[in-house]
Amino acid sequence: MATRITLRIQERISRLTAAEQKLAAVLLENQAMIETHSATELSALAGVSKATTARFFRNLGYTDFEEARTQAREERNRTQPYAYAATQPEGIALGRSIGDHLDLELANLTRTFEEMRPDLLSEAARLIIDAPRVWVMGYGAEAGIARYARTLFSRLRPDVNLLGQDAGAWAEDLAMTGPRDALLLMSLEPRPKFQSALTAYARTTRMNVITLTDHRYFARAQRFSRLVIGCHVANYGLIPSHTTFTSLIRLLAIAFVSEAGESARQRMSVIDEINEEIDLFD
Numbered sequence: 001m002a003t004r005i006t007l008r009i010q011e012r013i014s015r016l017t018a019a020e021q022k023l024a025a026v027l028l029e030n031q032a033m034i035e036t037h038s039a040t041e042l043s044a045l046a047g048v049s050k051a052t053t054a055r056f057f058r059n060l061g062y063t064d065f066e067e068a069r070t071q072a073r074e075e076r077n078r079t080q081p082y083a084y085a086a087t088q089p090e091g092i093a094l095g096r097s098i099g100d101h102l103d104l105e106l107a108n109l110t111r112t113f114e115e116m117r118p119d120l121l122s123e124a125a126r127l128i129i130d131a132p133r134v135w136v137m138g139y140g141a142e143a144g145i146a147r148y149a150r151t152l153f154s155r156l157r158p159d160v161n162l163l164g165q166d167a168g169a170w171a172e173d174l175a176m177t178g179p180r181d182a183l184l185l186m187s188l189e190p191r192p193k194f195q196s197a198l199t200a201y202a203r204t205t206r207m208n209v210i211t212l213t214d215h216r217y218f219a220r221a222q223r224f225s226r227l228v229i230g231c232h233v234a235n236y237g238l239i240p241s242h243t244t245f246t247s248l249i250r251l252l253a254i255a256f257v258s259e260a261g262e263s264a265r266q267r268m269s270v271i272d273e274i275n276e277e278i279d280l281f282d
Contacts (some may be wrong), residue, residue: 003031003075005068008060010215010232014115020056021219022046028216030066032157040064082186095229105243112244113251115230121255123228126206128153128252131182135173135207138186139195145186145242149249153184155271156256156264164198174198179206186238187221188233199224200277212245 009024023046027033033042042065043053054064062068101277128134138146146162152159163183177183183202187195202209208226214233221228231244244257257264275279 005060005072005096006031006216007234010234011111011115011232013215013218013230014117016056017052019046019048020059022048022210023053023056023220025216031072034069034124064095071157078236104234105241107187108234108241108244109247111232112230112248120227120250122227122259124229124252125255125259127155127210128182128184128256131180131208132159132178132180132198133176133256134160135177135181135183136160136186137161137183137198139164140190141240141242142186142188143243145245145249146184149184149186151235151248154257155268156253156260157267170194170198174201175213176204177202177207177282181205181207183207183209184210185213185225186209186245187211187217188242189214191217211246242245 004030009028012023013021023042026042026046032047036047039053040050043050045066057065057068060068062071115183134157136146136150138144138149143165150160150162161173161176163177164170166173185199199209203224209224209227210227211221211225212229212231213221215230218228218230229248231248233244235241235243
C-alpha cells in the first residue's frame with residue numbers, strides 16, 4: 001500500500017534537490033524506516049546532512065520529522081483500503097474494489113502526466129528516431145508491456161528489437177548493440193539481479209537508455225539513464241498497476257510520429273498494405 005508520505009514524495013520528486021532525492025530513495029525503498037529510525041540515522045543511511053533531512057520533510061509539507069513519523073504510525077494502525085478476508089461478502093468486496101481501483105488509476109495517470117516536463121517526450125522521441133537500432137526490455141510482468149512497445153514502434157521505424165527474451169542469449173543480444181542505440185527499459189519491482197549488469201554494459205556501449213519506472217527507483221535510474229520518465233504506480237492491492245506504463249508508451253509513440261513526420265506515416269502505410277496483401281485480418 002502506498003502511504004501518504006510515499007505519495008507526497010512521488011508528487012514532489014522532480015522538485016527535490018539531488019541530496020533530498022537520496023533520502024527519498026531510502027524511504028521509498030523501505031517506508032517503515034521512518035517509524036524505526038531517527039532523523040539522524042536516516043541522514044546517515046542516505047549520506048546527507050541533518051540540515052538536508054530537516055529541509056526534506058519541510059518540503060514535503062511537514063512541520064518536522066516528528067510530524068511525519070507520527071502520521072506514519074497512525075496510518076499503520078488504520079484499516080487497509082482493500083480487505084482480503086475470505087468471509088467478506090463478494091458483492092461488497094467487488095463493489096469497493098471497482099471504485100477504489102478506478103479512483104487510484106485516475107490519480108496515477110493524472111499525477112504522472114501533470115508532473116511530466118513538456119519537453120521530455122520530444123527528447124525521448126528524438127533519441128529513438130536518431131538511434132541506429134532500438135531495443136526494448138521488460139522483465140516479468142513488464143515483458144508483456146515490452147512486447148507491446150516493440151510492436152507499436154516497429155510500425156513507426158525499422159530495427160526495433162526485444163532484448164533478453166531468450167535467457168540463454170543475453171551475450172548474443174548485447175553483442176548486436178552499439179553506440180547511440182536506444183534502450184527503452186521498463187522497470188518495476190521485483191527487479192532482476194542482472195539488470196545492474198545490463199545497464200552497466202549499456203553505459204559502456206554508449207547506448208541511450210530511456211527508463212520508465214516508479215518514483216522509488218527514479219534517483220537510482222538516473223545513474224545509468226539518458227532520460228528517466230517517472231510513473232505513478234501506487235496500488236492498494238497485491239497486483240501492481242501498469243496503466244501509466246501502457247498509456248505512456250502510446251503517448252511516446254504519438255510524440256515519435258510528431259517528430260518523425262512523413263517517414264513514420266509512410267512506414268505505417270506500407271505495413272497496412274502488407275497486412276492487406278497477406279490477408280492477415282478480417
